[in-house]
Amino acid sequence: MSNVDASDSAAQGLTRLNRWKACGGFFEQYTHPSSSTNTAMRFTVYFPPQSAHKPVPVLYFLSGLTCTDENVVQKGFVQSQAAKRGLAVVCPDTSPRGAGVDGEDESWDFGTGAGFYVDATASKWSRHYNMFTYVTQELPAILHRHFPTALLPDARSICGHSMGGHGALVCAMKTFLSQGGPPYKSVSAFAPIAHPTACPWGQKAFGGYLEGDQGAGKAGEGWDATLLMEREGPFPFPLLVDQGTADTFLEGQLMPEALEKACASKGQDATIRRQDGYDHSYFFISTFMADHIDFHANALGLPRE
Numbered sequence: 001m002s003n004v005d006a007s008d009s010a011a012q013g014l015t016r017l018n019r020w021k022a023c024g025g026f027f028e029q030y031t032h033p034s035s036s037t038n039t040a041m042r043f044t045v046y047f048p049p050q051s052a053h054k055p056v057p058v059l060y061f062l063s064g065l066t067c068t069d070e071n072v073v074q075k076g077f078v079q080s081q082a083a084k085r086g087l088a089v090v091c092p093d094t095s096p097r098g099a100g101v102d103g104e105d106e107s108w109d110f111g112t113g114a115g116f117y118v119d120a121t122a123s124k125w126s127r128h129y130n131m132f133t134y135v136t137q138e139l140p141a142i143l144h145r146h147f148p149t150a151l152l153p154d155a156r157s158i159c160g161h162s163m164g165g166h167g168a169l170v171c172a173m174k175t176f177l178s179q180g181g182p183p184y185k186s187v188s189a190f191a192p193i194a195h196p197t198a199c200p201w202g203q204k205a206f207g208g209y210l211e212g213d214q215g216a217g218k219a220g221e222g223w224d225a226t227l228l229m230e231r232e233g234p235f236p237f238p239l240l241v242d243q244g245t246a247d248t249f250l251e252g253q254l255m256p257e258a259l260e261k262a263c264a265s266k267g268q269d270a271t272i273r274r275q276d277g278y279d280h281s282y283f284f285i286s287t288f289m290a291d292h293i294d295f296h297a298n299a300l301g302l303p304r305e
């Protein structure tokens with residue numbers, strides 16, 4: 001279970017920053033005080049046209065290193081298929097901002113913009129860098145309190161890219177294992193950092209955020225999707241992963257073959273696809289976004305087109 005208290009934050013207010021009409025629905029961007037991160041947090045929701053008349057299921061999209069809530073909104077092409085299927089898409093930020101932790105802005109792959117969707121236990125980071133509790137508990141509670149007629153409380157799935165692809169896997173796995181909220185119905189990832197304890201990005205993040213992860217790396221094992229699959233799989237939700245073959249981070253950082261092997265050994269319901277010639281960018285993500293929206297809409301029981 002989480003070491004962070006997210007219980008009181010649903011009562012706190014949201015301030016709307018922006019609203020844009022798209023494909024008959026609306027993107028709405030909000031800021032609010034967060035009890036998980038002890039900072040202001042920002043997120044954007046796509047409300048499909050159907051949500052004006054009845055509550056709809058929710059897909060969370062977790063972005064990667066250096067991103068905010070806006071990258072996938074501007075370049076992910078979520079809205080056209082989400083509007084067709086009647087699926088809301090929630091896009092959180094990737095870390096607290098302006099927390100004031102010494103060194104948080106020194107590198108692009110750690111600290112600001114790089115929360116890695118863990119709950120930090122190292123004392124320097126643990127007051128603010130609690131993105132796991134924020135994404136899995138606090139933000140859903142806020143959304144369902146503020147938008148009860150637009151969003152269903154228990155029908156949720158999760159997707160992400162790179163750091164966020166791994167975050168999506170771990171949010172679903174750890175929520176199921178801890179029974180810490182309604183289970184996610186499906187999980188998908190674009191180019192996830194599939195085995196973070198074995199790659200430089202993950203070792204840097206876990207070594208910083210997690211007490212006891214320096215050196216032997218033990219603390220990170222409970223936050224590594226491939227190790228969670230090996231130890232606790234199979235999980236009762238389907239998994240879809242897309243990986244571009246021309247991704248410059250594929251060798252050395254992403255390691256989809258490790259996750260693939262773990263899924264195969266545990267009989268996990270998993271589809272892991274290689275997409276020829278695609279890189280790590282939002283050109284890749286936007287190309288296959290409709291497939292991912294359909295995958296989740298089907299798992300969430302939405303009517304097919």
Ligand SMILES: N[C@@H](CCC(=O)N[C@@H](CSC=O)C(=O)NCC(=O)O)C(=O)O
Nearest residue numbers: 064065066067071108162163164281282
């Ligand atoms: N330092 C570089 C590379 C950063 C980068 O490629 N970030 C990816 C996510 S990587 C894994 O989590 C990304 O999504 N970038 C944003 C985008 O809109 O493409 C840099 O700063 O460019």
